[in-house]
Amino acid sequence: DSGVTQTPKHLITATGQRVTLRCSPRSGDLSVYWYQQSLDQGLQFLIQYYNGEERAKGNILERFSAQQFPDLHSELNLSSLELGDSALYFCASSLRPGQGSYEQYFGPGTRLTVT
Amino acid sequence: AQSVTQLGSHVSVSEGALVLLRCNYSSSVPPYLFWYVQYPNQGLQLLLKYTTGATLVKGINGFEAEFKKSETSFHLTKPSAHMSDAAEYFCAVSGGTGNQFYFGTGTSLTVIP
Numbered sequence: 001d002s003g004v005t006q007t008p009k010h011l012i013t014a015t016g017q018r019v020t021l022r023c024s025p026r027s028g029d030l031s032v033y034w035y036q037q038s039l040d041q042g043l044q045f046l047i048q049y050y051n052g053e054e055r056a057k058g059n060i061l062e063r064f065s066a067q068q069f070p071d072l073h074s075e076l077n078l079s080s081l082e083l084g085d086s087a088l089y090f091c092a093s094s095l096r097p098g099q100g101s102y103e104q105y106f107g108p109g110t111r112l113t114v115t
Numbered sequence: 116a117q118s119v120t121q122l123g124s125h126v127s128v129s130e131g132a133l134v135l136l137r138c139n140y141s142s143s144v145p146p147y148l149f150w151y152v153q154y155p156n157q158g159l160q161l162l163l164k165y166t167t168g169a170t171l172v173k174g175i176n177g178f179e180a181e182f183k184k185s186e187t188s189f190h191l192t193k194p195s196a197h198m199s200d201a202a203e204y205f206c207a208v209s210g211g212t213g214n215q216f217y218f219g220t221g222t223s224l225t226v227i228p
Contacts, residue, residue: 002158033216043205043218056215090158092216103149104216106158 025093
């Protein structure tokens, strides 16, 4: 158990809909990362937050957005969903960014299926 | 910019045989390198990491990796494969100020009894 929790575990929704994925980091970790894992794209970095502020952006679509709240939990919002958004979405946390040596701890993931 | 190449998307070894999973990286700054393992329907678990210091790094479950700067490699090895080692293995690199990780495409390890 990494200490990172994600809800829900599974999500099935229709095209065009909007969903919210939730992540709670390990106790004491200030930085949260979101990743998308799909068969054709592999593990792709989406976005990073540190202590409530956006720190880095990766291959995140404009239809997707995220935020980190004062209690450090984070939510990833996916809107206007398409079939191609079906994937595993992972949240990871680390102590803090800046030096690159802090390993990231991954949650169990949310499996999103868009029908 | 950082990137990782994992050679061989599928590797099969016999139980008890040497495991060798290859990872080459590209980095414009001194890299931090990681190996993660993913079991079916689970998240990624850290196996080992290299930041600075000793270039031979030992991790959990008997795995180790050696950082070779001249070859820009960070290959993962285990002397004797066990059935429980069957999983997906990911190499990752980070560097610079953002701690952003760049993952390879993964190597699926099959252990044959």
